[in-house]
Amino acid sequence: MLKGKSALVTGASRGIGRAIALELARQGANVAVNYAGSEAKAQAVVEEIEQLGVNAFKIQADVSDESSVKAMVKEVIGQFGSLDILVNNAGITRDNLLMRMKEEEFDQVINTNLKGVFVCTKAVTRQMMKQKSGRIINVASIVGVSGNPGQANYVAAKAGVIGLTKTTAKELASRNILVNAIAPGFISTDMTDELTDEQREGMLAMIPLAKLGTPEDVARVVRFLASEDANYITGQTIHIDGGMVM
Amino acid sequence: MADVFDRVKDIIVDKLDVEESKVTMEASFKDDLEADSLDVVELVMELEDEFDMEIADEEAEKINTVGDAVNYINSLQS
Numbered sequence: 214m215l216k217g218k219s220a221l222v223t224g225a226s227r228g229i230g231r232a233i234a235l236e237l238a239r240q241g242a243n244v245a246v247n248y249a250g251s252e253a254k255a256q257a258v259v260e261e262i263e264q265l266g267v268n269a270f271k272i273q274a275d276v277s278d279e280s281s282v283k284a285m286v287k288e289v290i291g292q293f294g295s296l297d298i299l300v301n302n303a304g305i306t307r308d309n310l311l312m313r314m315k316e317e318e319f320d321q322v323i324n325t326n327l328k329g330v331f332v333c334t335k336a337v338t339r340q341m342m343k344q345k346s347g348r349i350i351n352v353a354s355i356v357g358v359s360g361n362p363g364q365a366n367y368v369a370a371k372a373g374v375i376g377l378t379k380t381t382a383k384e385l386a387s388r389n390i391l392v393n394a395i396a397p398g399f400i401s402t403d404m405t406d407e408l409t410d411e412q413r414e415g416m417l418a419m420i421p422l423a424k425l426g427t428p429e430d431v432a433r434v435v436r437f438l439a440s441e442d443a444n445y446i447t448g449q450t451i452h453i454d455g456g457m458v459m
Numbered sequence: 460m461a462d463v464f465d466r467v468k469d470i471i472v473d474k475l476d477v478e479e480s481k482v483t484m485e486a487s488f489k490d491d492l493e494a495d496s497l498d499v500v501e502l503v504m505e506l507e508d509e510f511d512m513e514i515a516d517e518e519a520e521k522i523n524t525v526g527d528a529v530n531y532i533n534s535l536q537s
C-alpha cells in the first residue's frame with residue numbers, strides 16, 4: 214500500500230513510534246527511525262524493519278533542535294531520494310499539579326511536544342512542496358481535547374499540536390500536502406506504565422470499551438492516514454481512545 | 460545581468476504560469492503576477508536550487524518584485 218514511499222517517524226525507538234515505524238514498513242515504506250537517546254532500541258527497530266524487506270536506518274536528533282532536525286531531514290532525503298510521510302510522534306511527560314509545576318517542566322514539554330512538531334514540519338515542507346505531495350501525521354493526545362489534571366504542560370502542548378495541524382493543513386493544502394492529527398487515549402507503553410494502579414483504575418472506568426489501547430491500534434490509523442485511502446482528509450484530529458471522549 | 464534575468468524569468472513563467480511579456484524587472488509577484496505568499500516562498504526555493512545558494516528568510520521576505528530577486532542574486536554572484 215505504501216510501496217516505494219519514504220517515511221520519517223520521530224521517537225520511533227519505543228512505544229507508539231516503534232509500532233508506527235513497523236506498520237509503515239509492513240506496507241512497503243522505507244523508514245527512518247529517529248530517537249533521542251535509546252540508540253540500541255532504535256537499532257533493534259531498524260533490524261526488525263529490514264527483515265520486512267524494506268530499507269531503514271536510525272538517526273539521532275532532538276526534535277526541538279532546528280539544526281539537528283534539518284541535518285536529519287537532509288540525511289533521509291539523501292538516503293531514500295524522497296520524503297513522503299512525516300510522523301511527528303516524539304513526546305515526553307513531566308506531570309505535576311499546576312501549583313507545583315516548575316517553569317522548567319513546562320518548557321521541556323512544550324519544547325519537545327509542540328515546538329518539535331513545528332520544527333520537523335517546517336524542515337520537511339520544502340521537499341514535500343517540490344514533490345507536490347506529502348503526508349504529515351501529528352501524534353497529539355485525547356487529553357489535548359479534554360484536559361487532564363496534573364498535565365497542564367502536556368495538555369497545552371497537545372492542544373497546541375491540534376491547532377498547528379489545522380493551520381498547517383490549510384497552508385499546505387494547495388500543494389497536496391495533507392496534515393492530520395491523531396489523539397490516542399490510554400495506550401499501553403512505557404509512558405503509561407508510570408501511572409499508579411489507582412490512576413489506571415480511574416482511567417479504565419472512563420473508557421466505554423473498558424480496556425487500554427495498544428500501540429498497534431494507533432499505528433493502523435496512522436497507516437490509513439498515510440495511504441491513498443485518506444486522500445480527502447486533512448486538518449482532522451482522529452480520536453483513538455476506546456470512546457473516552459466523544 | 461541579462462543572463463540572470465533570463466534564468467529567473469524562465470522559472471517564473473514555469474512556476475506561475477504567466478506570459479513571458481508580463482515578467483519585467485518592475486513586476487511585483489503578488490500584484491502583477493498573481494502569486495500568493497506560498498507561491499513566492501516556492502519561487503525562492505526554486506531560485507535557491509537554480510543558482511545553488513541559500514537565501515535567508517529575512518532576505519527572502521524583502522523580495523517583492525522580479526527585480527528584487529535578480530538584483531539579490533547578482534549581488535551575491537559579483
Ligand SMILES: NC(=O)c1ccc[n+]([C@@H]2O[C@H](COP(=O)([O-])OP(=O)(O)OC[C@H]3O[C@@H](n4cnc5c(N)ncnc54)[C@H](OP(=O)(O)O)[C@@H]3O)[C@@H](O)[C@H]2O)c1
Nearest residue numbers: 224226227228229249250251275276303304354400402404
Ligand atoms: N502512551 C499513551 O497512552 C499516549 C497517549 C496519547 C498520546 N501519546 C503520545 O504518543 C507519542 C509516543 O508516546 P509513547 O507512549 O510511545 O512514549 P514513549 O514510549 O515514552 O516513547 C517516546 C519516544 O519519543 C522519543 N523522544 C523523546 N524525546 C525526544 C526528543 N526530544 N527528540 C527525539 N525523540 C524523542 C523517545 O526516544 P528515546 O527512546 O531515545 O528516549 C521515544 O522513542 C507521544 O507524543 C505521546 O505524547 C501517548
